[in-house]
Amino acid sequence: MAISENRDQFSIREMGPDDLEQVGSIEQVASAHPWRRSLFQSCFDGGYHCFVGCVDSVVVGFGILSVAAKEAHLQNIAVSPDWQGAGYGRDLLGALIDLANELSARVIFLEVSVENSVALSLYLSKGFREIGIRKNYYTTADGKKDARIMRLNLAKTSGFEMITEMIRRSD
C-alpha cells in the first residue's frame, strides 16, 4: 500500500518507555548525525515533551521539544525514511508548535545542518527564520558541519516584555 493511503491512520501520542528502542532505530537510519540512544533516555527522563507519530500502531517518527522560561527548543524530529514525504514530519512539527503555544512559549529555537535542505524547507514553510550560524555544530561521517540557528516567534510580545528580553539577552 502506498504511504499516502495511510494518511488517515496517522496519529501522534506521547512517547512511552517502550518506544525508545524504535525511536533510536529511526534516528540511526534517518539522521546524518544520529543521537546516541542514551540521549533519548535523558530527554525522556528529564521531562522533555517527547512524542511519536504512528501509522496504526507502528511508530514511524518522533519529535522532542523542551520548554523553559517561555523559550522552546526543538531538540529533535525525524520520520523513518520508509515513511518520509507523506506529511508526517509536517504534522509532528505542527503538533510541537501547538504545544509550545499551549505552554505559553514566546519563541521556538532549533538548529539544522546547513546541508539539510529538506528539513530547512519544512522549517521555512512553518515560519522559522535563520538568525545565525553555529560553526562545526554537527559531527558527521564526513566531518564537522555548520548549523543554521532558526527561530519562530509565537505569541505576541508586549513592549515591556520585549525590553526585558533585550536587557536579559545583553547581560
Ligand SMILES: CC(C)(COP(=O)(O)OP(=O)(O)OC[C@H]1O[C@@H](n2cnc3c(N)ncnc32)[C@H](O)[C@@H]1OP(=O)(O)O)[C@@H](O)C(=O)NCCC(=O)NCCS
Ligand atoms: C525533516 C523530516 C522530519 C521531514 O519529514 P517528512 O515526513 O519527510 O516531511 P513531510 O512529508 O511532512 O514534508 C514536509 C516538508 O518537507 C519538505 N520536503 C519533504 N520531502 C522533501 C524532499 N524530498 N525534497 C525537498 N523538500 C522536501 C517540503 O518542504 C515539505 O513540504 P511540502 O510537502 O508542503 O512541500 C524528515 O525528512 C527526516 O526525518 N529527515 C531526517 C532527520 C532530520 O533531518 N531531522 C531534522 C533535524 S534538524
